[in-house]
Amino acid sequence: MDFNQVRYFLALANTLNFTRAAEQCYVSQPALTQAIKRLETELGGELFLRDGRHTRITALGQSLRGHFEQIDHTRHLVRATARAVTSGEIAELNIGVMCTIGPWLITEMLDTFQAQHPMISITLHDVTPASIPPLLLSGAIDGALCARHGSPHSQLRYISLFEERMVVAFPPGHEFSNRAAVPLRAIARQRYVDRLHCEFRQEILQFHEAHDIQQDVAFRSQREDWIQSMVLDGVGVSVMPQFSLLHTKLEHRPIIDPVMSRKVEFAVVDHPQSPPALSELLKHVSTHDWSVAQRDASQSASS
Template identity: 40%
Template sequence: MEFHQIRYFLTTAETLNFTRAAERCNVSQPALTRAIKKLEEELGGALFRRERNRTHLTDLGQVMREHLGRVNTTTQDAVLAANKLLNLEKSPLKVGIMCTIGSARTIPFLSRFQMIHPGINLTIYDVTPQNLNEGLLSGNLDCALLGLPTDLEDRFDTVRLYQERMVAIFPADHRFSAMTDIPIGELADERYLDRLNCEFRNSFFELLRKRDIEVSVWYKSEREDWLQNMVLQGMGISIIPEFAISVEGVQNRPITDPDIMRNVELVTVSGRRRSPAVQAFVDEAAKYAWLA
């Protein structure tokens, strides 16, 4: 049973006239008649009964009109859904953004993307370095923005978006305000507020240990907004990516000796076929002026 047979049958059932049905379907009457005859052979009985110049549906035809009408409606809905998806109308897109990536650079891009592709249903997920891989590999995320100090596995493809420095953040009255940069040795004996989701956290404390630099950890938090407000209130200092600062009034200077940098990248699963929505997101991200 083919879709055009169903369409020919339903049109004939509506018009009860083979000539008018052929005209509506834009086919010759013999072609329409052959298609319906083949459908009757597949179903095992006649669908129409002709009496002189009148055509009627048989009992089988009545039943098939109801069932095949539903099939036709479902098929049309499926074609419409496919067209919308391929034309980026109501296309779902699940993007993970690592929790340490600030909004200063990402929100303007997302706003532009939605303006260019208003039909895409974009959902943003806050992810940590620990659950990022699982989300991508399981398909719960289509792609992700992240910034890690090490290279990813070969299972992922990356597009570099921009580079940013790690900076020390502190209140306005802190001694760091008089400095143009903060050599890492200057952190010694400072009250430190520990960002638990920081992707550099382990390597940062290892660097301090190797340099015999001791800081006093006063507070640990997964909440970036809380920690920055605590810095603003003079409760301590912290280290953070420069574009992740979101609290007005917090001061910052770049960390030096050594410089600590990270690349923010767009990540997809290598070899996985991209939907049109994912491909559109990758293309727009690759050409966007992230640091403009």
């Protein structure tokens, strides 16, 4: 049994006329007749009775009709699904996100993408900078939102999204509240909560060494949420990306002397042609209005 035989059967069951059924199926009448006969032989009984010009369905044909309709429905569903997957309408994307990238900026972008492509599901994975190249090259993730601090990987392509300043975060009522910006030297004199995932951590340590500063480090952690909670509770201050601020009560000021900023990018494997779903995401990421997101994030973080 094949899909064509099922299709011919249903056409004949609906029309009870070999000529019209053949026309609906775009085949010759002899071809349709032979296909029906082969189907009857396979099933071991007649599906239609021919009485001169009249054709009627048998009890066997009537009992099988619902099953054939279900098979034909499945055939259409399989073909539609195949077209959707091939075109990228249905797909699953695995996207890595560095833990230092705040959700303020990416939530709106992902939400608008999902609204435009409801059949593409996205799974977000927490990744570290060092793990991004091997994860992308192995196919474990399809793309990564990252803040590269160093030379680009030769096998990856980077789409620049926005630039983000590094700020010093502190609790309300802190002495930094009266400043418009804070020099790194002043931060070094404060009790400090050390972010182990900070891209500028090495530069900060080198600054301390160059200026013979021994900073009072209260805690070190890889967890951004723990760090921000400790800062809010007055344990110490910390340097972090502006839009990674999750606690709305935290205050922050830009860092000067030196000014610190990072570029946030979307990284993918540098292939000539990406899969359809990933191509749609790349297009969306590239055309998204990040300036609006940065403004909203800044307002949310400072409110």
